[in-house]
Amino acid sequence: MPSGVNGTERGRQGADGGRYLDGGRAGFPFALATLVLGISFGVLARSLGWGTLAPIVFSVVAFSGSAQFAVASVLGSGGGAIPAFIAAVLLNARFGPMGVAVAPYLKGGPFRRALEGQAVVDASWALASRGGGRFDREFMIGATAPQGVAWIVGTAIGALGGDFIGDPERLGLDVIFPAFFLVLLAEELRGGRRAIAVALIAAALALVLVPFAPPGVPVIAACAAALLGLRRS
């Protein structure tokens, strides 16, 4: 197994700018997918009678695809603010452990760290993972930037002109994210047999829980598979 956190891995100032750009480039395909997803969200919100301002504001202040879709689905099916809120929190709870993982690599005092932590989104976090629990801060922030822009612009396009776009599912665009996550997973599985075992356990846990647990919970519970790391290799 790779060695633990190493202080010298933290970037030196000179090379950081390039790593932001590298991250941005790596995040670009995800930004395209995010744009499509943002459009779908805008279209959905519009169909629920949210108007144009609310969905755009939502995407700006929350920047969280899964949570926003959950809110739309709960409110859209007649649920109240509290169940919508709980669904969103359950879906986003995975960012808790992900934030702990990147924490040693962020910079500055508590306020700045809190701010930098907002750059944690699934794709960027996985892209910035360097194996052995190490993360590339600049790469992650760089990868999140285009996705943030794409999410807000996509929402605006969907909310303003959704009728012209039609149903993204007809184009098969809803498989873009699982396909991309598969790409990232394939990278992680090169980490060795233990990573493969963990992925299999996590997938099984998540599948078993889908019918019983509220959305979001299967993914968080599946993270428990990582506890296999406690066993000595």
Next chain:
Amino acid sequence: MTTLWVTIFAVALASATIKAAGPVLVGGRELPPRAVSVIALLAPALLAALVVTETFGEDQHLVLDERAVGVAVAAVALALRAPVLLAVALAAATTALVRAFV
């Protein structure tokens, strides 16, 4: 409409808090080695769970539909060392075709 706005801002605040929690509480401290080895395995666990829930999950049901075909095509393409964007495009195109014609 008030329900919507209250939900929007509550969710935004909660999301930001969840994302800020780890960075603020852990700070710049290095994590103990055992925590690091768990964290090193968090990515495969999380990604595997996201792949299967987004491929087979529909609300609270497991379904085998056009998405599974698309993701399987992406998996084959990746195994054959196709470029990432091609694999993803094939997944979307396959899903769309199966939806249209099957």
